Amino acid sequence: MSQEIISQVSSYLTSNVPVIPISQGAEAVVFTTTIHPYAPSNNNTDESIKYILKYRPPKKYRHPSIDKALTKHRTLSESRILAKLSQISGLHVPKLIACDVYNGCIWIEFLGEELPNGSGFSSLKNYLWMCVLDPYSKMVEDTLVKVGYQIGLLHWNDYCHGDLTTSNVVLQNSGTHWEPYLIDFGLGSASTLVEDKGVDLYVLERAVNSTHSRYAEKYSQWLMQGYKEVYEKQSKKGQNKLRDVLKRFEEVRLRGRKRSMLG
């Protein structure tokens, strides 16, 4: 990771905010920090309490004024959607703690943990790899049904994720089971369109397929079981909406297959 980006974020945050880089994507650099921006004291030395800082650094290839406008727009859009989603009962997303749209930075709740036996961070992707010796266990089934339920809740409330991969689902161990949280709403949007929902489901199906093609059929079935549960609870209106989304999902899938056949 570029030292320049780390220096940029450190200088704008002031020297008493320690940051540790954990990921660099195309759009943003993600850090952890032990400091809460509103805590009365900045002397937190407990390393287990941490927060996420998502920073969108300036892009040199863009004109500075366009770059500023885009950074502001994207930071604001992600913050707004996170704030709105945390109002939805039962939906699990990280809490938004603070946002600085001019510097392209958001401060959010840290979720997840290290998986047992060195299996890595508790993304759904790593979790499925961890469970590869017993891929059809009740624990895997329960977790995937819960993931599907979270996506169903998101869609039922007319929001779409935009990048629904197995890395963008983080699991928290509640003691008895794994509770899924959806992260990374950088491409998220409010949408009533069945097309957006169908594309979300297709992206997820592809992601599951590429993580575990051998078990993907069963995994997708469990995901869809949880997804459908949300809509089916909503009587006739829910059934109709579900039918429309599933129909479009099938169409998106067919389009995807045609595209990959044509190369």
Ligand SMILES: Nc1ncnc2c1ncn2[C@@H]1O[C@H](COP(=O)(O)OP(=O)(O)OP(=O)(O)O)[C@@H](O)[C@H]1O
């Ligand atoms: N709230 C969170 N709690 C724990 N880890 C997180 C959180 N948010 C992000 N991360 C970690 O940082 C990584 C990148 O975050 P995120 O996907 O939001 O950034 P991004 O720049 O959009 O990434 P990409 O371009 O790879 O999609 C995640 O895969 C995850 O490992």
